[in-house]
Amino acid sequence: MKKVYTCFCTDIIHEGHLNIIKEAQKYGDVYIGVLTDEAMIKYNRFPTISFEERVSLVKNLNGIKDVVIQTDIMYNQIVAQLHPDYIIHGDNWKSGPLKAIRDNAEQLLKAYDGKIIDVPYTYNENVKRIDAQLKEKLSMPEYRRKRLKQLLKLRPIVKSIEVHSGLTGLIAEKTVVENNGEFDQFDAMWISSLCDSTAKGKPDIELVDMTSRFRTIDDVMEVTTKPIIFDGDTGGLTEHFVYTVRSLERMGVSAIIIEDKTGLKKNSLFGTEVEQTQDTIEHFCEKITAGKKVQLTDDFMIIARIESLILERGMDDALNRASAYVKAGADGIMIHSRKKNPDEILEFCDKFRKGNKHTPIVVVPSSFNTITEAELAEHGVNIVIYANQLTRSAFPAMEQTAKDILKYHRAKEVDSRLMPIKDIISLIEEL
């Protein structure tokens, strides 16, 4: 019997999958691959059921010879292990980012005269409804909130990008790239105080109040499913902070990061150029402990941000604070620096990791931007936040457009740089 292979990257079996199986049976014994969580989250949605549940879902289907675990979205492992005569897939992989996967399969099959079978992709009202149900499951607070902790277990480093609106949320949600056979996407979103304030034309000094910050979160949540890390500035008064924790947790936010500063907060990237006061260890620990005490679920994380390197108080101060904050209950440590060179951040991570193997470390490489994610992960970093790049790329583009329209007294000269009207009017899917 010939071997026919197909890989299902799904949490629900619908008529599209059954159609593929029916077609596959015409060619030989059917083997179905189930993608591991690690492979799935690189290019697809986060699974709504466990890997084991996905395996038994497929095992229970009629007319299957065997279930195979697929550890990468590319087919090298499967072809080496199973040597299928046919690989069958919906024809939606003939274009777009999935085309790279088809090319990979085709290349591998060519070596021994194996064949690809493309079957018409099923996308009808029923499949659409199932798709919407999965999306809903991912975006609801109880599912979204715990996702950051789940990702910390699955990803070598959790990649987060700044968002401050529905539109930037959609970019974080939907952008997937394929580069030399590797797929990647962002895991989480960062609601930056700097960019949330900047989008409102306000300085980053805790002036934009919590009600307004929550409104931004809501705008983002409305159109996304990925987990949210909220920039909580100093956390404010401890008496207020506890209410913020409760609200964020209820909304489905996964983590708040609070920084150990007090009084009028200024953006860290000013460093010592402006007056900034670091909180005492005791007082900041009390704030962390108070926040942890009011939390209702195990999902939510309070991450303590250390400003010692920003304020030039030295490595020992940063490390002392880190162990005190962890003792006070912090679920993670963010260490910040405004140096161009990542050395002090790496030194902190290495020294912190000597005494603490598991507490997640968060870094924000805005200034020390030459360091790669892999290098950060090697030094024990668990979450990387690209904190302001979307805002900083949009502003110069918009400003130049405004200048050129004023200069030429018409919009023709800027048109080649703009998104086509057809694309902007269809960017947001209608329900």
Ligand code: SPV
């Ligand atoms: C933010 O994005 O608002 C941050 C990171 O807090 S930084 O601007 O580098 O302080």
Ligand code: MG
């Ligand atoms: Mg901030």
